[in-house]
Amino acid sequence: MEKTTLQVTGMTCGHCEKAVKNALLSVEGVSEVNVSLKDGKVDVGYDSRKAPVEKLKEAVEDQGFDVV
Numbered sequence: 001m002e003k004t005t006l007q008v009t010g011m012t013c014g015h016c017e018k019a020v021k022n023a024l025l026s027v028e029g030v031s032e033v034n035v036s037l038k039d040g041k042v043d044v045g046y047d048s049r050k051a052p053v054e055k056l057k058e059a060v061e062d063q064g065f066d067v068v
Helices: 014-025 053-061
Strands: 002-009 030-036 041-046
Touching: 002 053, 014 030, 014 041, 014 053, 041 053
Parallel strands: none
Antiparallel strands: 002 041, 030 041
16 A cells, blocks of 8 residues: 555535545545645545546546646
């Protein structure tokens, strides 16, 4: 399992946090997601063979947030 941290902009509330977390957990190969609303960071544990970083970014962006 690999880990990465995504910098996500646009998260302002608990609903945003939950939307990002659920979107990432729905990606096959993602096993762990920790969202820091205050810092705008999302730590993701994933299998890079099933879930490349681009796929993780796409899942977050599909929820209306930006990954920088």
